[in-house]
Amino acid sequence: MKTLISGPMRPRTGDLLLARVDRLGYQTRLELTSGRKASLHPGDEIILAYGDRYATDQFEAEVPPDLGPTNLVATGGVASRMLSRLKGMRAATGITPLGLIGDAQGAPLNLSQFAFLPQIPPPCGRASSSCSAPR
Incomplete structure (x- = not known):
């Protein structure tokens, strides 16, 4: 986290933002x-x-097309534009993005860059040299 990126751009699912x-x-x-x-x-x-x-039981929401005002649609920290809500439910909290959080090169940080993906060996019979399946 080194910079804040603003201006005309389309955010992607998983992009981190300061709002x-x-x-x-x-x-x-x-x-x-x-x-x-x-x-x-x-x-x-x-x-x-x-x-x-x-x-x-709450909201339908999608990533907005720009960094304009939008909503906090989940207490877990999800920013998205509210499209609809359950009847009788209060509207989602209103937020204004101040910019995407970027790295030292000025590229947006995305949750996908920090995903924990364990190394899973390929199943037997799929070019796996470590497989000792019975013949």
């Missing part, structure tokens, strides 16, 4: 990496990840 809380809606807290939930207040600056969401 300002504009108005509280359904989400009044944000879950921290420790599992504890921290209260949100207008003016707070928070780090989130863009992502689509389809929760029939």
Whole structure:
């Protein structure tokens, strides 16, 4: 995390962003990496990840086409544009992206860069020299 990238661009699912809380809606807290939930207040600056969401008991939302005002649609830290919500539910919390979080080269950081992908050996019979399957 070395820079903040702003301007006209289309965010991608998993891109990290710094955003300002504009108005509280359904989400009044944000879950921290420790599992504890921290209260949100207008003016707070928070780090989130863009992502689509389809929760029939809450919101349907998609990654917006630009870095304009959008919503916090999950307390786990998902930023997305709310398309619809369950009848009677308060609107999602309103946020304004301040920019994408970038690396030292000015490229956006994306959650996919930090995924834990264990090395899984190929199944027997698929060019695996370490397979000792019975004949």
